[in-house]
Amino acid sequence: MLSRKELFKDTLKKAAHAWKRTVELHLTEEEANLLRLYIDQPGYVDLHWVMFVPAIKGQGTEEQQKKWLTMAYKFQIIGTYAQTELGHGSNVQGLETTATFDPSTDEFIMHSPTLTSSKWWPGGLGKTSTHAVVYARLITEGKDYGIHGFIMQLRSLDDHSPLPGITIGDIGGKFGSGAYNSMDNGVMRLDHVRIPRDQMLMRLAQVTREGKYVHSDVPKQLLYGTMVYVRQTIVADASRALSRAVCIAVRYGAIRKQFGSKAGGPETQVLNYKTQQSRLFPFLASAYAFRFVGQWLKWLYTDVTQKLESKDFSTLPEAHACTAGLKSVTTSATADAIEECQKLCGGHGYLNSSGLPELFAVNLPACTYEGDNVVLLLQVARFLMKTVSQVASGKQPVGTTAYMGNIQHLMQCKSVVNTVEDWLNPAAIKEVFEARALRMAVNCAQNISKAPSQEEGFEAAVAHVQLIIVTKFIEKLQEDILGHGVKEQLQKLCGIYALHLIHKHLGDFLSTGCVTARQGSLANERLGKLYAQVRPNAVALVDAFDYTDHYLGSALGRYDGDVYSALYKEAWKDPLNETVVPDGYQEHLRPLLKQQLKLSRL
Numbered sequence: 001m002l003s004r005k006e007l008f009k010d011t012l013k014k015a016a017h018a019w020k021r022t023v024e025l026h027l028t029e030e031e032a033n034l035l036r037l038y039i040d041q042p043g044y045v046d047l048h049w050v051m052f053v054p055a056i057k058g059q060g061t062e063e064q065q066k067k068w069l070t071m072a073y074k075f076q077i078i079g080t081y082a083q084t085e086l087g088h089g090s091n092v093q094g095l096e097t098t099a100t101f102d103p104s105t106d107e108f109i110m111h112s113p114t115l116t117s118s119k120w121w122p123g124g125l126g127k128t129s130t131h132a133v134v135y136a137r138l139i140t141e142g143k144d145y146g147i148h149g150f151i152m153q154l155r156s157l158d159d160h161s162p163l164p165g166i167t168i169g170d171i172g173g174k175f176g177s178g179a180y181n182s183m184d185n186g187v188m189r190l191d192h193v194r195i196p197r198d199q200m201l202m203r204l205a206q207v208t209r210e211g212k213y214v215h216s217d218v219p220k221q222l223l224y225g226t227m228v229y230v231r232q233t234i235v236a237d238a239s240r241a242l243s244r245a246v247c248i249a250v251r252y253g254a255i256r257k258q259f260g261s262k263a264g265g266p267e268t269q270v271l272n273y274k275t276q277q278s279r280l281f282p283f284l285a286s287a288y289a290f291r292f293v294g295q296w297l298k299w300l301y302t303d304v305t306q307k308l309e310s311k312d313f314s315t316l317p318e319a320h321a322c323t324a325g326l327k328s329v330t331t332s333a334t335a336d337a338i339e340e341c342q343k344l345c346g347g348h349g350y351l352n353s354s355g356l357p358e359l360f361a362v363n364l365p366a367c368t369y370e371g372d373n374v375v376l377l378l379q380v381a382r383f384l385m386k387t388v389s390q391v392a393s394g395k396q397p398v399g400t401t402a403y404m405g406n407i408q409h410l411m412q413c414k415s416v417v418n419t420v421e422d423w424l425n426p427a428a429i430k431e432v433f434e435a436r437a438l439r440m441a442v443n444c445a446q447n448i449s450k451a452p453s454q455e456e457g458f459e460a461a462v463a464h465v466q467l468i469i470v471t472k473f474i475e476k477l478q479e480d481i482l483g484h485g486v487k488e489q490l491q492k493l494c495g496i497y498a499l500h501l502i503h504k505h506l507g508d509f510l511s512t513g514c515v516t517a518r519q520g521s522l523a524n525e526r527l528g529k530l531y532a533q534v535r536p537n538a539v540a541l542v543d544a545f546d547y548t549d550h551y552l553g554s555a556l557g558r559y560d561g562d563v564y565s566a567l568y569k570e571a572w573k574d575p576l577n578e579t580v581v582p583d584g585y586q587e588h589l590r591p592l593l594k595q596q597l598k599l600s601r602l
């Protein structure tokens with residue numbers, strides 16, 4: 001119900017309070033991040049911690065880190081990540097902003113040469129940030145060395161006004177009434193703004209006092225390292241958002257009743273309808289699947305970071321492919337699922353008080369930010385094509401592509417599934433997913449060799465990423481899982497996750513010969529049985545997410561199920577209900593009604 005200005009100020013207030021508590025309670029960086037989650041409104045702090053600080057950590061020298069991170073940790077400065085421009089987003093190499101070295105003053109001149117080079121979108125840039133890591137083309141000795149990161153002060157630390165040569169503002173309202181409108185995504189034009197040479201982030205490359213460009217011995221892809229880090233955190237965000245939506249839809253489905261009453265008896269809970277289960281339970285399974293793969297991805301990222309510190313860059317391509325692919329698949333599935341959860345809740349799901357419209361609006365842009373999902377899947381495809389060609393030349397693949405080493409078997413194997421029960425076997429499931437992913441990648445590599453096209457491989461990338469998610473779910477079930485019967489429930493959800501993908505992508509499985517039509521139909525039969533088995537525990541499985549009513553923010557998803565009185569109470573809070581006769585009655589309704597009445601009496 002807040003206006004844009006009120007919403008923005010409310011976010012500033014909450015973020016400031018969280019910061020105060022962080023200091024008072026001496027929270028670690030990880031704990032502070034968790035606390036920030038409960039602000040639950042996008043705001044400048046997200047960019048400060050999730051992008052500004054990691055960019056300096058990953059791309060700054062030790063000296064630069066000491067100087068800037070000390071200030072950033074104490075919130076003496078607030079930073080953002082200014083990469084995207086009005087005319088350029090996905091194609092980072094196409095950015096136009098320039099950083100031209102001037103040896104006479106030992107400074108870089110930061111400039112926006114065109115309208116399309118205006119920085120556009122960075123969160124917190126519009127009204128809040130005092131500093132930014134700005135990405136620009138480095139030009140020295142008359143040569144363009146491509147994109148590099150620079151730390152720039154944007155606003156005065158005394159009165160917050162923009163520094164000379166910097167034009168800065170908010171880019172305007174966004175999708176939905178609340179959602180991302182709490183964030184001041186910004187626009188910035190630079191008019192020959194000078195910054196000291198040592199504000200170029202110099203871990204990857206340096207410019208000497210004389211203006212000579214020197215590249216370090218680290219791969220230039222580390223320039224994109226911040227994006228790898230954030231994509232990994234976005235997978236965890238997606239699983240959280242999806243579990244919130246599913247929690248609302250499952251709990252409401254157990255309360256809502258329609259049809260089916262016999263002789264005046266109670267109607268049927270909509271959650272008992274098979275159509276409702278087949279639409280909703282795959283999302284329940286996905287919420288668990290994304291959580292487990294998110295935990296694994298966090299481990300992978302930590303592992304890669306440790307290797308990078310000891311100058312082992314070998315796992316960087318895999319980390320890029322995994323983070324890009326999983327960010328893409330999980331955020332797309334989550335946005336689609338939240339939208340479907342609204343429909344699963346019928347008309348009430350469309351009310352803001354259901355919590356679903358806000359959840360959708362705030363998570364939808366995750367399909368775009370931090371790399372458009374299609375563009376990222378094409379990066380995965382590129383990685384797969386390289387791996388296929390390495391396998392062809394005898395190299396043994398490792399990590400998430402290790403299955404490709406089993407090429408002889410996987411290219412010709414036939415699924416062992418013969419009965420409905422066989423689809424309970426994790427090894428049988430894994431094999432068909434591996435065979436499908438490999439066959440699609442190999443087909444794609446063959447097509448590309450005939451008619452090279454960058455866009456080939458999208459589907460193969462999806463198949464590979466789905467295999468990763470299924471595999472990590474199966475591996476999770478091999479761990480010790482506490483709690484009576486918990487493992488059995490998770491096994492059912494794992495089955496639902498995998499088999500619903502077989503159902504959804506049956507065309508791929510059939511056309512690659514991984515599954516026969518009969519096996520596809522057995523998978524559907526198994527799926528129907530699993531839905532029925534999960535039904536009695538569905539509410540417990542969403543209660544297990546352990547969300548408070550306050551955090552869930554939904555009249556439909558209340559823990560106590562007292563949905564109708566909550567909806568009724570929420571309706572009366574609407575500003576339209578502040579008066580019985582609405583504003584505007586005197587000017588617009590009354591004259592009209594009176595006139596029509598007069599006419600009818602003539």
Ligand SMILES: CCCCCCCCCC/C=C\CCCCCCCCCC(=O)SCCNC(=O)CCNC(=O)[C@H](O)C(C)(C)COP(=O)(O)OP(=O)(O)OC[C@H]1O[C@@H](n2cnc3c(N)ncnc32)[C@H](O)[C@@H]1OP(=O)(O)O
Nearest residue numbers: 037040041042046089090091092093221224320369370371
């Ligand atoms: C705020 C959240 C709201 C939630 C609601 C409330 C809850 C609050 C809780 C908050 C909690 C957490 C908050 C999380 C907040 C997230 C906020 C995010 C805000 C968004 C920020 C942004 O969007 S920043 C801008 C992002 N931009 C992009 O991602 C651009 C995408 N484009 C690219 O990355 C590149 O252009 C490209 C990879 C597509 C192409 O690069 P290039 O032109 O160089 O070409 P190549 O394809 O030739 O690649 C060259 C080689 O480099 C390899 N590569 C590419 N990328 C990487 C990488 N990242 N790492 C390693 N290697 C990489 C590529 O594979 C090629 O290798 P070879 O094949 O070996 O040559």
Ligand SMILES: Cc1cc2nc3c(=O)[nH]c(=O)nc-3n(C[C@H](O)[C@H](O)[C@H](O)COP(=O)(O)OP(=O)(O)OC[C@H]3O[C@@H](n4cnc5c(N)ncnc54)[C@H](O)[C@@H]3O)c2cc1C
Nearest residue numbers: 081082083084088089090121122123365368369370371374
């Ligand atoms: C809420 C939000 C917050 C953001 N925060 C920040 C921030 O803090 N800092 C920052 O720097 N940026 C930020 N961004 C910008 C974001 O990173 C870009 O929007 C994103 O990288 C996509 O780029 P684009 O908008 O240029 O889309 P485009 O690349 O123009 O995409 C348009 C369409 O073209 C398609 N397409 C593009 N290239 C290809 C290709 N090669 N093959 C096939 N299809 C293609 C895409 O799939 C898409 O459908 C934010 C964006 C949003 C929405």
